[in-house]
Amino acid sequence: MTQGEVFDCIIVGAGPGGLQAAIYLGRYNRNVLLIDRGGGRTWHARHIENFLTQKVISGPEIIRAGLEQARHFNVKILKGEVLRLGKKTWFEVGTGEMTFLARFVIVSSGAGDNLPPIENVHKFLGTFFFTCLDCDGYRTTGRKLAVIGNSLKTVHLAFAMKKMYTRDITLILYFLEPPEEYAELLREENIPFLTGRPARIVGEEKIEAIEFQDGRRVECEMIMSNFGYKLNDDFLAGLDLRRDREHFKYVTNSAYESSLTGLYIVGPLTGNDQAIIAAGEGAAAAIDIKKRLLEY
Ligand SMILES: Cc1cc2nc3c(=O)[nH]c(=O)nc-3n(C[C@H](O)[C@H](O)[C@H](O)COP(=O)(O)OP(=O)(O)OC[C@H]3O[C@@H](n4cnc5c(N)ncnc54)[C@H](O)[C@@H]3O)c2cc1C
Structure with a gap:
């Protein structure tokens, strides 16, 4: 040059x-x-x-x-x-x-990616912790999945994941109570949901669960995150x-x-x-x- x-x-x-x-x-x-x-x-x-x-x-x-x-x-x-x-x-x-x-x-x-501040996110990013349905949705097929995020888009993501990939989904919303019409749909679709702030992902080689600061624990094998x-x-x-x-x-x-x-x-x-x-x-x-x- x-x-x-x-x-x-x-x-x-x-x-x-x-x-x-x-x-x-x-x-x-x-x-x-x-x-x-x-x-x-x-x-x-x-x-x-x-x-x-x-x-x-x-x-x-x-x-x-x-x-x-x-x-x-x-x-x-x-x-x-x-x-x-x-x-x-x-x-x-x-x-x-x-x-x-x-x-x-x-x-x-x-x-x-906007990644949530959860312990061990980087350890599992791209293997068991995903941020994109088009990229990695398929890999969740038939697996125990937690969908986490902070907007109504996350609720829509959970519905889409259920339609295409797995029936076994728990939805975790950061500080967002879903409006009643969404809560109703989630119950109809048999998608359990909870609100709060997960603190850590538990697991050595693979994900076993996601834990909250207050001690609540959601068993899962994979996580699909939706924070934009x-x-x-x-x-x-x-x-x-x-x-x-x-x-x-x-x-x-x-x-x-x-x-x-x-x-x-x-x-x-x-x-x-x-x-x-x-x-x-x-x-x-x-x-x-x-x-x-x-x-x-
Ligand atoms: C975990 C994960 C899994 C994915 N899986 C898939 C998949 O299965 N299939 C798929 O199609 N896509 C997948 N993607 C998405 C894919 O990687 C992106 O869509 C794709 O990389 C976009 O390509 P890009 O060239 O636009 O950007 P990038 O690949 O992000 O490349 C941009 C480059 O520009 C550099 N850069 C940024 N700012 C500056 C600057 N100011 N000066 C100099 N350099 C700069 C960056 O450092 C980077 O090297 C995945 C992404 C992630 C994070």
Whole structure:
């Protein structure tokens, strides 16, 4: 990298979205810089079984293979955190003291789960403690499950889990008494529910139970948690990009270009939190950028 060099594209984030985009742009012989701080959601996915051609693969395996493939196509890879993103003549992407210039930027920085402060959450995350129905719902099939969360969405999740995966569900709501019509439906569906704050997950190799501060205990083999997630988007704060009605997700066109010309956003920041979808969006963004670069 040389001072003042203008990259064709800078990609923020080496998850499936950013890596797939990097591989496409590398194979168009473009000058691409991929910046990643490490430790995203894919790093925590220990068991992915819904990715085409992969009966089971871990998130770290996808990332390692993706990085190797991107390097093979001459993508430059930098370990670092993007702290600033602005646009003058070129996009200016800042990491600490360094600022890099680019004609186009793809943001694929993903999201982070809001995890409840329960002892042993990290010990079981991705093996017996899950945060996403689409990712791991199937693995709860026929198992003794606790569904925990803090909103009426959690009640809907419990109904969905019962319809698709397991009849043996206990619903735990943090400080939320369900309205009577929900309580009635839960009784009809035979889903026991309780309110309170679990303190610890009990178990050595596997989960055995979830315990409350007041000593109550719910026996379970798996936990599906529903506390939402936070987007990794602090560095986009100054750009005033178009968001959805809830002012949460970013609005893009069908090629994943945001309301700022030349800035593409893929993955959970625009809506979908699945590895294969993030990869597809990364490919679509890269193909669009390829066409635009031909105009330079
Ligand atoms: C426990 C678990 C299980 C999952 N199981 C599945 C599954 O079975 N199937 C499935 O399809 N999906 C699964 N997922 C979800 C999947 O991992 C995500 O949907 C997918 O990773 C989204 O890809 P991404 O590239 O958008 O983001 P990520 O994989 O989150 O990658 C984003 C990258 O950007 C980096 N980054 C963030 N901010 C910055 C910054 N400012 N500067 C530099 N780098 C930055 C992050 O550190 C990270 O490396 C699972 C997730 C978890 C947590």
